[in-house]
Amino acid sequence: MNTPLAERIRPETIRDMVGQPHLFGAGAPLSTLLSKEHAAVPNMIFYGPSGVGKTTAANIIAKQTGMTLYKRNATSAGSSDIRDVLNQSDSLLSFGGALLYLDEIQYLNKRQQQTLLEYIEDGRVTLIASTTENPYFYIYKALLSRCLVFEFKEISPQDIEKALLRALTFLNKEFSLEKTMEEDALRLLGVNSGGDVRCALNSLEIAFKISGDQITLQDVSGVSPRTIFSHDRFGDDHYELVSALQKSIRGSDPDAAVFYLAKLLEAGDLLSACRRLLVIASEDIGLAYPMAITITKSCVDSALQLGLPEGRIPLAQAAVMLAASPKSNTAYMALEQALADVRAGKGRDMPSRLKNNHFFGVGETKDVYLYPHDYPNAYVKQTYLPQDIAEKQYYHYGENKHEQAAKIYWDKIKHKK
Numbered sequence: 001m002n003t004p005l006a007e008r009i010r011p012e013t014i015r016d017m018v019g020q021p022h023l024f025g026a027g028a029p030l031s032t033l034l035s036k037e038h039a040a041v042p043n044m045i046f047y048g049p050s051g052v053g054k055t056t057a058a059n060i061i062a063k064q065t066g067m068t069l070y071k072r073n074a075t076s077a078g079s080s081d082i083r084d085v086l087n088q089s090d091s092l093l094s095f096g097g098a099l100l101y102l103d104e105i106q107y108l109n110k111r112q113q114q115t116l117l118e119y120i121e122d123g124r125v126t127l128i129a130s131t132t133e134n135p136y137f138y139i140y141k142a143l144l145s146r147c148l149v150f151e152f153k154e155i156s157p158q159d160i161e162k163a164l165l166r167a168l169t170f171l172n173k174e175f176s177l178e179k180t181m182e183e184d185a186l187r188l189l190g191v192n193s194g195g196d197v198r199c200a201l202n203s204l205e206i207a208f209k210i211s212g213d214q215i216t217l218q219d220v221s222g223v224s225p226r227t228i229f230s231h232d233r234f235g236d237d238h239y240e241l242v243s244a245l246q247k248s249i250r251g252s253d254p255d256a257a258v259f260y261l262a263k264l265l266e267a268g269d270l271l272s273a274c275r276r277l278l279v280i281a282s283e284d285i286g287l288a289y290p291m292a293i294t295i296t297k298s299c300v301d302s303a304l305q306l307g308l309p310e311g312r313i314p315l316a317q318a319a320v321m322l323a324a325s326p327k328s329n330t331a332y333m334a335l336e337q338a339l340a341d342v343r344a345g346k347g348r349d350m351p352s353r354l355k356n357n358h359f360f361g362v363g364e365t366k367d368v369y370l371y372p373h374d375y376p377n378a379y380v381k382q383t384y385l386p387q388d389i390a391e392k393q394y395y396h397y398g399e400n401k402h403e404q405a406a407k408i409y410w411d412k413i414k415h416k417k
Contacts, residue, residue, distance in 0.1 A: 005205040006198045009170045011056050012063065018163045018197065019155035020053055030057065030150065034064050041065055041099070043120050045139065046130040048152030049268075051196030054130040057152075058101040067099040067126065074107040082115060098125050105129035106138035113140040120146060134271060154195025161190040163197050164204055168215075171208050179208065181215040188220050194267055242276045245319075250284045254323035261319045265312045274300040277318050288328035288400040295321060328398035337394045347386035354384065377413045 011017045014024050014031055024031045033041070041061060046054040055071075062069035072082060082102070105113070119125040120143075127147065131138060135149055155163075164186060172178055185207070193200035206223040207215050241263055248256035264273045281296040299318035303311035341347060353369040370380045383390055397407040 004198075004202065005167060005171070006051075006201040008174075009167055009201070010059065012060065014060060016166070017053055017056060017060075018159040020057075020152055023057075023150055023152070030061075034061065041067065041126050043127045043147040044129070045105070045135050045144070045147045045149045046128065046152055047132075047135050047149060049132055049154055049195060051193075051198035051200075052152045052155055053197070054152055055101070055103065058099070058128045058130070061128065062099045062101075065099075067097050069099050069101060071101045071103070073103045074112075075104050077102075082112065097123075100125050100127050102127065102129045104131060106131045106133045106135075110140050113143050117142060117146070155193075155197050156195070157187070157190035157193075160193050160195075160197055160200050161186055164189055164200055167201050167204055168208070171205070179211065179213060179215060182217055184217045185215050185220040188217060192220075242272055245273070245276055246280050246284070249280050249319065249323045250327065252323055252327065254320045257319040257323040258316055261315060262312075265308065265315070268308065270303065270308055270311055273315055274303060277315065277322065280322055281318075283332045284327055284329060285322055285325045286328040286331045286398075287403050287406075288326035288398060289402065292322060292325055326400045326402075328400050328403060330396060330398040330403065334395040341389060341392070347389045349388075350386050351383055353382070379413050381414070 014034060017024060022028055046057065048054060058071075059069065061067075082100075100116075102108075116125075116127060120127050129139075129147070135144060164181075168179065168181055189200050189203055189207075193203070203220065203223050204215075207219045210223070211219040241260060245257060245260040245264065248260055261273055264270075277296050278293070278300055281293040285292040296318045299314035302314040305311075306314070351367060353367040370382050372378045372380050374380075385392060397403045
């Protein structure tokens, strides 16, 4: 039997799926959509790692809504393949419509993605596209704006264990056997899968074939080509790991920084590592070393271009550099305080001198804008904040060399000393 186990037991209902409670749990958006009769299916983009249910979700949506499902993989499908599906859509309108599931959409170029626009705008085709890459970086903006984006997350080891037990029951029935599995073997498969259900099921199928009456820890260990690292054996959310990375860098501990970076990369989570390092460069190092964001961006770009395993090298450079750099969150905290005032409705009326207008109404005083470059040191005192918060100070110079040098300079220019 050549059909992979993951395909043979692919869930046909939401109840059989594991993981993704934020999408398919009670009251979650996709489960709510599927619970409504004759609900219009929006164009969607499923974003997340491999083996977490993106294709399965598309199959279930098509089945429950009565739509004709067409699957294409962007790594092998050309414009003509996609156009063939689109051209058939007119004849399907009276039969529930056509749903095009386009896997790995990031491999389509801009022109190919533009081909989809006309058809999804007039409703002839409903698009569900999936990608393992950040859609905001790889998908044409006009197409992205017409789709809802749903992030699929790695499956926890506990949920993968549920899928494995279901698969073991299926295999026993398929081969008329009554094999059992050691608890340690089940746990190891759940952890070593790295959040990928498909990977776990592939390993189980091989272990099932080579084992005796019971699948042992040794059987499972022997069929793993390499251990796929999971963020931790108890299935804690991966955000705890990226939090540990950030807190280690913030705490100026390069050893802990490279350790947690290594855990992320061993789990294959290149994108999370890149995104978190970029955030850290501005949130925690900030103005104490303004070049940190530029260096980090260069390291991240190199890592994304190289991919794993080579991409780990520039990321290690960025992590150590950030951990060893002076720290300042003054810009970040200034923004947070300003946001609090904006959300509180303060500062609605900006000074007229800052507005881009050339007309003043009857009785309105002309508030002239003074062009700083016309004055010594390109500075002239004038009020920029709205009147109700004119005395607010959001930014406070940090106690580091760079910001203190800037403070000394501006204190002198503004005659504060």
